[in-house]
Amino acid sequence: MINIDELKFDEKGLIPAVVVDVDSRKVLTVAYMNRESLEISIKEEMTCFWSRSRQELWRKGETSGNRQHIVNIMTDCDRDALTVLVRKDGPACHTGADSCFNDYVFQSDTISDFSLDALMTLIEGRKTEKKEGSYTTYLFEKGIDKILKKVGEECTEVIIAGKADDKAETVYEISDLVYHVMVLMIEMGISLDDIKRELASRHVIDHKVKQEKMTK
Numbered sequence: 001m002i003n004i005d006e007l008k009f010d011e012k013g014l015i016p017a018v019v020v021d022v023d024s025r026k027v028l029t030v031a032y033m034n035r036e037s038l039e040i041s042i043k044e045e046m047t048c049f050w051s052r053s054r055q056e057l058w059r060k061g062e063t064s065g066n067r068q069h070i071v072n073i074m075t076d077c078d079r080d081a082l083t084v085l086v087r088k089d090g091p092a093c094h095t096g097a098d099s100c101f102n103d104y105v106f107q108s109d110t111i112s113d114f115s116l117d118a119l120m121t122l123i124e125g126r127k128t129e130k131k132e133g134s135y136t137t138y139l140f141e142k143g144i145d146k147i148l149k150k151v152g153e154e155c156t157e158v159i160i161a162g163k164a165d166d167k168a169e170t171v172y173e174i175s176d177l178v179y180h181v182m183v184l185m186i187e188m189g190i191s192l193d194d195i196k197r198e199l200a201s202r203h204v205i206d207h208k209v210k211q212e213k214m215t216k
Helices: 036-045 116-126 135-140 143-162 169-187 192-216
Strands: 014-019 027-033 048-051 056-059 068-075 082-087
Touching: 027 036, 027 048, 027 082, 036 048, 036 068, 068 116, 068 169, 082 116, 116 169, 116 192, 135 143, 143 169
Parallel strands: 014 082
Antiparallel strands: 014 027, 048 056, 068 082
16 A cells, blocks of 8 residues: 555646546546645545635535545556545536546547447437437337347356357357347436446355355
């Protein structure tokens, strides 16, 4: 663990803090901390920054309720910048947006920025704004029974490909399964965050079970 004394604050006593969502890994905002705000953040496990415009401390979510619970704080190799991994209670941006970073300055035509979050948003859009000829829209129109049937079929395909020890085919079939499971999630109102939280809780439980087995 790095001691605060090892950090390099600038001539104004500040250090930049890049705040990142623990679930989506999206950059939420970039703010500044001084020694006092960093100490408060560590003590309270909630983000506290130094406002350069108001020249005062400000705890994120103090008035809006959109607090940021700190998972960890890391520094770079030069000790002059921080990343703050958080689980947020609400939007990070004062505009009400999930992140302060939303406007592209450049976007490659050849390199994709695919993410599961973006795919979930796309699938959800096919339910709320039905698109003619869309397979996803077709599944939503057919309803839960059809969606569950497809999930079952894709599970079988994964098993067959895995049993055949065909890596490429297994990857293909797992991708199909993941897509249909995500359709099911949207249909049932389940978010990726719901799944991440459940998996995180199971990791803790599994760790405890292993410890119990070792002591017996």
